[in-house]
Amino acid sequence: MTTHRISAYRTAEAALRSPHLKQALYDAGAVVMADVLLTLHGAEHAARRAVEVRVFRRNFLRHYARDVYPQTLEATLAPFIAAGGADLIELGYRATANLTADFAGIDRPEQTAQETEALIRLVKKFSEGATMVHSTRSKAVLEAEVLEALAEFDVRFCRPSVARRLAILESGQADALPRDVLSVILEARDELPIGDAELCREMAFYMQAGAHSTANAMVHGFHELSNWAAGSAERAARLHDPVFIQRAVHESLRLHPASPEAWRTATDAIALPGAETIAIGDRVELDLYLANRDVSVFGAEADRFDPDRSVPEGVLPSGLSFGIGLHACLGRELDGGTLVRPGTDPDSHQYGIVAMLIARLFELGARTDATDPPTPDAKTSRPNWGRYPVRFAAL
Numbered sequence: 043m044t045t046h047r048i049s050a051y052r053t054a055e056a057a058l059r060s061p062h063l064k065q066a067l068y069d070a071g072a073v074v075m076a077d078v079l080l081t082l083h084g085a086e087h088a089a090r091r092a093v094e095v096r097v098f099r100r101n102f103l104r105h106y107a108r109d110v111y112p113q114t115l116e117a118t119l120a121p122f123i124a125a126g127g128a129d130l131i132e133l134g135y136r137a138t139a140n141l142t143a144d145f146a147g148i149d150r151p152e153q154t155a156q157e158t159e160a161l162i163r164l165v166k167k168f169s170e171g172a173t174m175v176h177s178t179r180s181k182a183v184l185e186a187e188v189l190e191a192l193a194e195f196d197v198r199f200c201r202p203s204v205a206r207r208l209a210i211l212e213s214g215q216a217d218a219l220p221r222d223v224l225s226v227i228l229e230a231r232d233e234l235p236i237g238d239a240e241l242c243r244e245m246a247f248y249m250q251a252g253a254h255s256t257a258n259a260m261v262h263g264f265h266e267l268s269n270w271a272a273g274s275a276e277r278a279a280r281l282h283d284p285v286f287i288q289r290a291v292h293e294s295l296r297l298h299p300a301s302p303e304a305w306r307t308a309t310d311a312i313a314l315p316g317a318e319t320i321a322i323g324d325r326v327e328l329d330l331y332l333a334n335r336d337v338s339v340f341g342a343e344a345d346r347f348d349p350d351r352s353v354p355e356g357v358l359p360s361g362l363s364f365g366i367g368l369h370a371c372l373g374r375e376l377d378g379g380t381l382v383r384p385g386t387d388p389d390s391h392q393y394g395i396v397a398m399l400i401a402r403l404f405e406l407g408a409r410t411d412a413t414d415p416p417t418p419d420a421k422t423s424r425p426n427w428g429r430y431p432v433r434f435a436a437l
């Protein structure tokens with residue numbers, strides 16, 4: 043078995059689109075990631091994705107982002123506003139836990155801060171388990187913690203959410219089902235059977251896939267934009283333009299992909315443009331961090347944060363950060379919004395949850411405090427922030 047490291051953008055893009063390369067990054071995190079959408083392959087993956095994608099239709103995303111989420115966000119922000127500041131990591135998780143639970147189909151019957159905290163604690167454990175391959179902690183200890191978290195999640199959140207939806211289905215009122223991934227899976231259970239443990243892992247996957255990456259994207263985006271605007275009144279004025287913030291979020295996502303690597307195993311021998319031949323069973327490691335900084339695509343200053351950057355036709359401003367091809371992120375438009383085109387109406391445009399969050403932070407005058415600077419996350423070798431305290435200067 044040979045390992046091929048790929049860091050050229052075009053080769054990485056072709057690899058992500060290849061049906062002969064199977065997900066491999068989460069093999070070490072199988073305790074929570076076995077048989078979830080992201081790790082399924084071929085026909086099984088296509089069948090499950092075809093069911094789950096129904097939740098992510100554009101009209102629904104627009105309705106959710108414009109009519110549902112702003113209220114959730116304000117309720118989340120209220121205690122931080124009262125305190126005059128926040129740790130952006132904590133705020134990010136709180137602001138996104140409800141979002142991902144809504145899309146996954148995890149009910150929160152108590153609607154209390156303690157319930158949200160319990161969910162976040164579990165989701166953080168699932169994230170740590172999923173990215174076990176990059177963990178600096180003991181694998182055995184982490185695996186035991188993840189199993190315990192899964193058991194708690196199952197009893198407290200998964201089973202009651204399943205039971206409520208099954209009762210609605212059995213009463214013949216499918217129209218009354220909430221619109222979420224769990225509902226569509228249960229509705230399709232005759233054509234696509236799924237066991238209880240697998241269903242619980244699928245819910246756990248959605249919770250952590252959405253929450254962790256959204257919270258990270260928010261903090262990186264805020265950090266890049268704050269640095270970019272520091273000391274320039276002209277630049278600072280642009281921090282109140284949502285179109286600009288959305289574009290900047292994509293640029294920041296390009297520089298800071300939530301998954302800096304994608305790993306695949308070859309199920310057949312294949313040739314990728316610009317790479318040596320890949321034999322069956324070989325591992326392909328895609329360095330998305332470097333691919334997103336490929337000078338042949340993003341120019342000589344590819345490493346620089348430039349929110350006014352233009353990208354070649356057919357390349358997303360966020361590069362490969364939402365994946366592409368077979369496993370392309372289903373939450374891309376929800377979090378990143380739809381791309382601005384000439385003639386886009388700013389009043390009805392879908393800016394995406396990350397830009398909405400950052401825009402609100404700038405409205406509140408969020409800025410770092412020199413006496414309590416941000417610190418990196420010591421629990422992982424991934425380049426994430428562990429704490430990011432800010433004060434709300436506009437209050």
Ligand code: HEM
Nearest residue numbers: 079080145252255256259300363364365369371372373377
């Ligand atoms: C800024 C936020 C996000 C980023 C950067 C992100 C990134 C990604 C990436 C890179 C992949 C593909 C991984 C691979 O090919 O190995 C992916 C897949 C996925 N994402 Fe996201 N994601 C984000 C938010 C979300 C949200 C909010 C949801 C759901 C509510 C979501 C749901 C999914 C799902 C279901 C998949 C698996 C698709 C499949 O395997 O067919 N993501 N995401």
